Amino acid sequence: MQESIFNIQNEENFTRVALEVFRHQFKNNKVYRSFCDLLYVHPSDVTKVEQIPFLPIQFFKIKKVLSSLDEVKETFTSSGTTGSIASKHFVTDIKFYKESYLKAFAHFYGDIEDYVVLALLPNYLERNGSSLVFMVDDLIVKSKNPESGFYLNNIDELANKLISLDKKGQKILLIGVSFALLDLIEKHQFNLNNTIVMETGGMKGRRKELIRNELHQLLQEGFKVDEIHSEYGMTELLSQAYSKGKGVFETPSWMRILTRDTEDALSILPTGKAGGINVIDLANYNSCSFIATQDLGKVHQNKSFEIIGRFDNSDIRGCNLMVL
Incomplete structure (x- = not known):
């Protein structure tokens, strides 16, 4: 699978691998499966990446988000602010x-x-x-x-x-x-x-x-x-996007940014509309590759993106499924 992820050549290729990763994580990640079940989303109904559920990033603070039964080799933790719970990203295959x-x-x-x-x-x-x-x-x-x-x-x-x-x-x-x-x-x-x-x-x-x-x-x-x-980049991701200036970021071929409606977390916005940043990071094969972050941003036509702010902690709408 590693070879498929890191050798994505085009959009069709990306979609195929992303759907394959989604099926793998639906089957093997208990936290993600419960989340998808609550949304009544099953892989048999998903034919494009926009239909894949994005797990709120806060789950990395309260759950063990893993799609593998292998031994955890590294645990990455966020710095967090004083008194806040740190995110933990459990990595079973550091490769x-x-x-x-x-x-x-x-x-x-x-x-x-x-x-x-x-x-x-x-x-x-x-x-x-x-x-x-x-x-x-x-x-x-x-x-x-x-x-x-x-x-x-x-x-x-x-x-x-x-x-x-x-x-x-x-x-x-x-x-x-x-x-x-x-x-x-x-x-x-x-x-x-x-x-x-x-x-x-x-x-x-x-x-x-x-x-x-x-x-x-x-x-x-x-x-x-x-x-x-x-x-x-962030603790919960195993990939990074880079900007060579003016705050415009580009992703490697196995990573994609989408934006979601700030009032309806399950609704993906068209290109160019500002909203909550959703990340597809296929390098997260053994954890979760589909994450709804707390960043606000905008995706351009050429798939580059900008970060324009962050949600207030009290303002993460659509995350009442956190009771999982």
């Missing part, structure tokens, strides 16, 4: 995750060995179970460059290395959380020509939340780069 992020990175950015990877992810490094740290750690290893590495509180050392390597013409991926990247440009001046600056979102209570345009403008000016790249 799905590795193939997903390595293939996606190669597709969007080329050979990882061309880059020095500098990671500024302090709040993720300070806890266990981060899927982002797992991915970036592997990218650092796969870069095969001794200059690659994580930075926690040593941002002066990072700044010096970044300036020095960029001047030498070395391609660099600087990946960091928003607040840490802002800390970096407040302390140091940059004029980068060979560096991709990629923010992974999140102030995590360390700073005032900024809208994307404000944040990107500050970072563009601070690093003297034309565009700020972004990564869209």
